[in-house]
Amino acid sequence: MLFSTTEVFKATVRQYTIKQQRPVKLVKNDNRRVRAKCMGVVGDDMKCPWEVYAAKVMGESTYQVRTYRSKHKSGKTYTNRNVTSTVIGKRYMDDLRVNPRMPITAFKERVRKELKVDVSRTQLYKAKRKAGKLIYGTDVEQYGRLWDYCEELRRSNPGSTVVMDAPMDDQTGQPKFNRLYIFLAAVKSGFLGGCRKIVGVDGCHLKGEYCGQLLTAVGVDPNNAMYPMAWCVVQNENKDTWSWFITLLKMDLNITEANEHEWTFINDRQKVFPIQNLHLLMYTLA
Ligand SMILES: [Zn+2]
Structure with a gap:
């Protein structure tokens, strides 16, 4: 061999x-x-x-x-x-990405069952730390390739709205990530062609090296199932970032003052949500 x-x-x-x-x-x-x-x-x-x-x-x-x-x-x-913390960290990287709080006792049990080896708790703590470094390392790399990613989205799905906001950083003299908005063309035409004019919007925290928040817009398809539409990565959920997201969303969905009465937006009534900035009929969920 x-x-x-x-x-x-x-x-x-x-x-x-x-x-x-x-x-x-x-x-x-x-x-x-x-x-x-x-x-x-x-x-x-x-x-x-x-x-x-x-x-x-x-x-x-x-x-x-x-x-x-x-x-x-x-x-x-x-x-x-031979089963070192590095070996375990690499092997369980994907599991730890999904479940970073996996209890050590459960982790020990899995390693014993799957790798047929007894390891100490200290080794497992080390393995978790090493897996974390590998995961966050790939986060750093992937943020570094965002321009390429945006370009590829525009190339492979023409008509998509991909807006990245990365202003020049005074200290480093390099662009620094601020926020990113994505609405793929195929998803857009699917929504405008076959879904009711109902949009749910919500935000959640992102895990990983950089944290930040994810804002999303979800529709309802003709089978009454969820229809994810646009998403946006921002540093914080606030009036400014929500306004940015909603403004781009309105442009993508061709919502104007003339037709906005046809649309329904649903949100979870967060204080930061810029309701007063939206000339839209808003239903808020308790
Ligand atoms: Zn032997």
């Missing part, structure tokens, strides 16, 4: 031994060869014969497995040093 780098080879060996429930150790590890041996307990000073050895192919950049003794004499174990 061939591997592109020693890193890929080592990662594969690690995954394999976790599945096998046996700890391994790299007894040789340089940029030309890697040898991994089983550290599992056999008893009476006997050593487990399992080992794998890969070396660089002459004149190529790939690594090839040269020796592989696949039989273990050691027993399976729930103690495996």
Whole structure:
């Protein structure tokens, strides 16, 4: 078997031994060869014969497995040093993104069941911290690509309204994200073509590195189901940001003073909601 780098080879060996429930150790590890041996307990000073050895192919950049003794004499174990907090953090990153408050006891149970290994609570706290860094790291990267994202939306869905507000920051001399509004063309024509003129608007907090708030507008489709329309990411929910959102929304839905009596807006009666700024018939829910 061939591997592109020693890193890929080592990662594969690690995954394999976790599945096998046996700890391994790299007894040789340089940029030309890697040898991994089983550290599992056999008893009476006997050593487990399992080992794998890969070396660089002459004149190529790939690594090839040269020796592989696949039989273990050691027993399976729930103690495996190869399952580090980094390994656990990476493995459970997606779960922790959805459920960042996963209790340590439940986390421990899952790791025991799925990775077949007992880990300490300290290790799990570390794993959570590392997963958090990975998740927030991708947040930072993704905010950095927002211009590209907006461009791609406009290209792939012409007629969409994509408005980003990122004024120049005096301190850094670079644009700094303030707010973003998105209403996709396909969603727009679907709403105007087949939905009643009822719009529900609400806001919620965003999690992650930058927090901020998400403002959304939702309609009702002909099956009486929810029809998500426009959304907007802002730093705070206040009169200014709501006005910005509603102004853009009115433009997208062609709401004018002449036809606004046909429209119904529903909101949860937040104090910050700029009702007085809206020349619209408002129904508010208690
Ligand atoms: Zn073994």
